[in-house]
Amino acid sequence: MLLLVIITGLVAFASCRPCDVDGSNLELILSLNKNLFRSLESPEGLPNPSVHLALRLSHHHNLAKETEHLNRLKTELHDNIQTSLTNGQAVTGLMALYGLALKSSCYDLNTITFDVNDKKETLLTHLKKQMEQEKEHIAFSHRPLTNYYQYSLGVLALCVSGIRVNNHVSHKLIKAAENEQFKHGETESIDTYAMAGMALQCVKDSGSYAHNAAELDTALNKIKQKLLASRRSDGHIGNEFSTGLAVQALLAMGSDVGECSASMEAMRTAARSNVYHNPMAISQTLPALQRKTYLSVKTQNCLNEDDTLVLEPVTPVVVLPSETKVNVMVEVVTASGAAAAYSVDVPKGSSLLEALELLERKNVGFTFQKESSLWGPFLSAVNGEQARQSDRRYWHLSSDGTALTEGIGDFKINAAQRITIKNTSY
Template structure:
């Protein structure tokens, strides 16, 4: 066993935090439900946002009738956009893929009742374009946030991911002269952790797992290095996704991370209207529920309950 792994396991034994400890107090449930209500309402204004639906699915309380309605609208929008040739960016394709998987649907076979589309194939094609841009220009076609979101979605779909893309990401993370989190945003670093964590879990080769473990640890340390005294990581809007990255790796988190401090800070901002958009809410709710985007692959839709209080339904 390498020194690195020994140190990691020592942290686990001495200081590890389980994700079960990362959950808001139930007496604040009404505040979280108010954010869910905002997401439900957002679906009534044009095409639903796949990030909003994904977040609703990762919550522990549901309005099943409205979620089914949004799921249908989402399928109709995806098929229409694809048939009409609208540009599906890498990140948007990944979000649609994750959203449908969160509803226990196969993203490779999405239907509006008339036509069918294969989002997994489309996402693979998008990643090939990103790879070509990396090879030619040393930069992704879009950006590293969308690239790592695509890696995460494909990993959850058990699709192979280009070694070239993974190697490029690892090299950038491990560049000590230009730390990843200083070159890119906290959100990008957090999404990179989630993508690499999915790959790490899917590998059986211990040497390959160790190679991915190193950049995960590096990014987690950089995230913790960006924590502020006010209970944020980066800023209030990036804190939710950063917390997801940290709780996705309980065996690799360190003494400096006390989840409850960050959740209390996030909760305190809800009555102020700080999280006033789908994008801002979508990063926060999974963290408050002690979940991450990685949990999409283990959701059991048959166990859902229609338990969102009536006043919080859209």
């Protein structure tokens, strides 16, 4: 009897004990939270709605800084979206993230408007119109105007805002999941499966899909199986940068992703190794580490929030260029298949962007142009040739034949290698 009591006690202790005994998981979450806040201090680029969303879904807040960032979203990002709408550009994903960010701050979305063709309409009205355009584009070209990741974001943003999603809009996403159309080039996009899973779970929870409940369940099961089948031996789902969204989706779809699960531990290990230094990467990982999902925005009430998070002053670290040089071979493959190769020696630890800038300065015929995104800079033109989203093309980057999972500003050159930049369709 005494042995049974001891065993029961040990089981109870193990089941309630956190994955670590020194509180390092909490310290890690606070560290990521603070890194996100510090990213707001960068003057470069537009204010990031994904960062705001993660800060608002966190258990720990600095409400003054969050309010300051919210105001930047309502001015700078709002003006950017307004310009895109005026120019007739598709901004489904960015508008959806903007709506989710505002909703996470319990902001009244009916007070946010845009002017198009001398007509003032709310953000949600414009988002519904964007989704109709996306749906019509799928009908005649079998793919969205943007991509299924942005399409899923649009469905999710409308749904969590209490807007009934058109059955035909949801149906297109369901069929795309069933037909395994969530790809980036030839590779399955785990990010898209994850976002689609959250979007369709929200639609299911709302009870608004009256077309065929069975096919909705089938699509959700397919998405869940895709995510689980993509889990690597180290716990990451897809890669390090898709795991956060994938865990969010599994949580939203009712999977048991416990604190001690392999995927949770994989994210914590990556975070401790500073893999998530890009604010966008942190913004997708931090909610998952706190077992929150983008569906949590639906029930956000903004009451009695913890406001104790303080940013300690950080002494700037000056990183001197390494005296060790490594050789980088850069191969450019155009849309026609023509290839050109270049060589450049760069300081060890340089970013790929810095390596390309050094190569361009050598005046050997290599030129490039970049554009900004929420993930940082990306290549838009190389040697005068563009790879535009409107043409469904992009510059695919690989190192010694392995596709890069980071952008040109984040990927570091620490050893001699061959970088291939290929104009690729999707």
